[in-house]
Amino acid sequence: MKYQLREYLLSRRFVILLLLVAAIGVLITAIVAHFRGAYVSDNLSFYQSLWGGGAGFVAVLSAVFFGGDAIAGEFQNRTGYFLMGLPLRRATVYVGKYLAALVASCTVLMLFLGILVANGALYFGAGALPGQLAPSLALAGAYLVSVLAMTFLLSSLFKNGAYSFVLTAILFLAGFSLLQDFMQGLAQLQPWELISYASQTIGEVFQPRVNWGLYGVGVKAADVGGGGGVALHTGNVVAWTPGIAEGAVIMMAYWALTLFVGLALFKQEEFS
Amino acid sequence: MTSPSLEACSLTKRFGAFRALDHLDLKLVGAKCVGFLGPNGAGKTTMLKLLTDMIFPTEGECYLNGISVQRERKQALADVGVLIESPEIYPSLTPRQALEMVADLRGIPPQEAKVRIPEVLAEVRMEDWADKRVGKFSKGMKQRINIATALVHDPEVIVLDEPATGLDPRGMAEVRGIVRGLRKRNRLIFMSSHILQEVTDVCDEVALIDKGKLLFYDTLASVTSRFGDGHTTLDARLARPADPDLTVKRAGALSGVRSCVVMEPTRLRLNFEGPPAERERLLRDLIGLEIGLVSLAASEDALEEIYLRQISRGDL
Numbered sequence: 001m002k003y004q005l006r007e008y009l010l011s012r013r014f015v016i017l018l019l020l021v022a023a024i025g026v027l028i029t030a031i032v033a034h035f036r037g038a039y040v041s042d043n044l045s046f047y048q049s050l051w052g053g054g055a056g057f058v059a060v061l062s063a064v065f066f067g068g069d070a071i072a073g074e075f076q077n078r079t080g081y082f083l084m085g086l087p088l089r090r091a092t093v094y095v096g097k098y099l100a101a102l103v104a105s106c107t108v109l110m111l112f113l114g115i116l117v118a119n120g121a122l123y124f125g126a127g128a129l130p131g132q133l134a135p136s137l138a139l140a141g142a143y144l145v146s147v148l149a150m151t152f153l154l155s156s157l158f159k160n161g162a163y164s165f166v167l168t169a170i171l172f173l174a175g176f177s178l179l180q181d182f183m184q185g186l187a188q189l190q191p192w193e194l195i196s197y198a199s200q201t202i203g204e205v206f207q208p209r210v211n212w213g214l215y216g217v218g219v220k221a222a223d224v225g226g227g228g229g230v231a232l233h234t235g236n237v238v239a240w241t242p243g244i245a246e247g248a249v250i251m252m253a254y255w256a257l258t259l260f261v262g263l264a265l266f267k268q269e270e271f272s
Numbered sequence: 273m274t275s276p277s278l279e280a281c282s283l284t285k286r287f288g289a290f291r292a293l294d295h296l297d298l299k300l301v302g303a304k305c306v307g308f309l310g311p312n313g314a315g316k317t318t319m320l321k322l323l324t325d326m327i328f329p330t331e332g333e334c335y336l337n338g339i340s341v342q343r344e345r346k347q348a349l350a351d352v353g354v355l356i357e358s359p360e361i362y363p364s365l366t367p368r369q370a371l372e373m374v375a376d377l378r379g380i381p382p383q384e385a386k387v388r389i390p391e392v393l394a395e396v397r398m399e400d401w402a403d404k405r406v407g408k409f410s411k412g413m414k415q416r417i418n419i420a421t422a423l424v425h426d427p428e429v430i431v432l433d434e435p436a437t438g439l440d441p442r443g444m445a446e447v448r449g450i451v452r453g454l455r456k457r458n459r460l461i462f463m464s465s466h467i468l469q470e471v472t473d474v475c476d477e478v479a480l481i482d483k484g485k486l487l488f489y490d491t492l493a494s495v496t497s498r499f500g501d502g503h504t505t506l507d508a509r510l511a512r513p514a515d516p517d518l519t520v521k522r523a524g525a526l527s528g529v530r531s532c533v534v535m536e537p538t539r540l541r542l543n544f545e546g547p548p549a550e551r552e553r554l555l556r557d558l559i560g561l562e563i564g565l566v567s568l569a570a571s572e573d574a575l576e577e578i579y580l581r582q583i584s585r586g587d588l
Contacts, residue, residue, distance in 0.1 A: 003362075003373045003376075003377075007362050007364060007365075010364045011364065077360055078357065078358070078359050078360040079359065079360050079361070079362055080359075081326070081356055081357045081358075081359030081360075082359035082360065082361055082362075082418075082421070084324065084325070084326050085324055085326075085349070085353075085354030085355070085356065085359070085421075085422070086349065086354075086374065086377050086378065087345070087346045087347070087348075087349035087350045087352075087377075087378065088346065088377060089345065089346055090345075268328075270326065270327040270328060271321065271326035271327060271357075272287070272321070272326075272327050
């Protein structure tokens with residue numbers, strides 16, 4: 001793991017990602033400074049909108065950057081032939097690369113959090129960190145490990161890094177959201193199968209009346225943008241909000257399943 | 273300490289309908305250098321990849337130092353140096369870092385690695401480049417570092433897949449020098465190669481494979497006598513150009529000489545039938561012809577002739 005981590009930390013893509021996240025941070029700082037009223041009414045809505053909205057995006061970006069070609073690249077760049085001659089279990093190689101990508105991604109996520117906390121301290125004082133930030137961080141962590149595990153699985157399916165990189169980016173940056181919109185808006189189904197749905201919990205934790213349960217709540221069409229009335233499993237539900245426990249379970253299920261399948265695929269992969 | 277060994281038991285590998293290896297049995301025991309020959313697509317690299325668990329057999333099993341590669345990969349590869357398909361080392365690493373990584377992953381104590389790494393870098397003549405990034409190296413330099421990574425733990429068994437392929441003549445000569453050095457250190461070296469000259473030069477034994485089947489495995493001397501149809505191919509070097517008619521006629525008429533051909537103006541090829549002791553007499557006879565003979569030696573192309581003959585037999 002330490003060698004792969006060093007490879008990541010010395011890579012150009014790590015520097016680019018840090019710069020990208022720093023740029024996003026600067027942009028957020030500028031927007032918050034300009035539209036102060038909309039974001040700084042209280043620290044809960046500040047973290048809900050900025051951390052809740054941004055952490056998932058940064059996690060996906062990191063996973064795509066570090067995991068997109070993590071396995072496929074070993075075939076494409078022929079570095080796998082170097083590793084496979086060593087007396088290492090395939091699982092060790094896979095898990096080591098996964099952990100290295102996780103640490104590198106956490107570094108990026110922490111940079112993003114640092115920028116937001118600095119902004120929060122400016123507007124609400126240094127001690128105004130909401131208690132909900134801790135569970136939100138845990139949920140962001142759960143989202144990151146599961147997104148990364150799924151990215152590794154997709155990377156194990158290809159022997160060309162570009163394919164896995166592009167597929168992962170499309171899937172996480174657009175695919176899941178589109179599918180969620182389709183399921184909720186057109187099929188009027190609760191999208192509990194989708195990780196994008198579960199990731200909403202990162203921001204939901206900051207809601208004053210947070211649902212910590214295992215079941216999400218649906219919002220009627222008539223209530224969207226209205227008063228937040230809820231209706232469970234009714235015909236005209238168009239949006240769903242996951243329960244915190246529900247979101248955590250979905251993310252952990254994604255993590256366990258995709259890590260297991262990805263590892264099984266890699267164990268069967270031939271360096272032919 | 274047991275002898276190093278490498279064994280393939282009824283090894284079969286199919287890629288779809290294509291049978292790359294067909295129930296191949298091969299057992300190598302003891303310190304020696306074995307050349308693994310065969311035309312393109314014969315199954316050489318497939319065999320080496322199966323031996324190192326890069327691909328999985330359809331049937332059969334491989335053993336390195338008596339340990340099953342398929343069942344106990346980590347233990348089987350522990351005392352083996354591998355160089356297959358000219359791998360790429362992570363470009364951000366320097367040779368020293370790459371070797372430190374390999375040493376660490378192989379469980380070599382840091383103090384031991386500190387001594388061993390400069391030694392192995394010197395062995396492949398890369399000590400002056402030890403702290404430059406591998407990404408900027410030429411193909412030949414990368415290959416030398418690859419060889420160094422295969423040797424850093426001083427393995428008992430070394431598996432090399434065409435180590436000199438793609439190198440310039442100097443690089444090829446250097447790789448041969450490295451392999452010769454390893455042979456002197458009592459290692460079992462299993463080396464695939466297209467270059468018959470290389471095999472003749474550095475190997476003690478040779479295994480020939482074609483269409484996934486082992487055609488023969490024996491010492492070089494046995495192979496040349498066994499498959500040479502009782503004849504020896506000799507090259508006579510001359511100090512001055514030979515007269516194409518007169519020299520060929522006179523040399524061809526000598527006892528035991530079945531044919532004589534001018535290969536180059538100053539090189540004759542003789543097909544000689546007779547025991548080794550008779551060669552002394554042949555040498556005297558050739559000197560007596562006063563054709564400017566300066567040397568008489570077994571042809572370096574003898575293995576090539578056998579190789580081509582065996583392969584073409586397989587084509588029939």
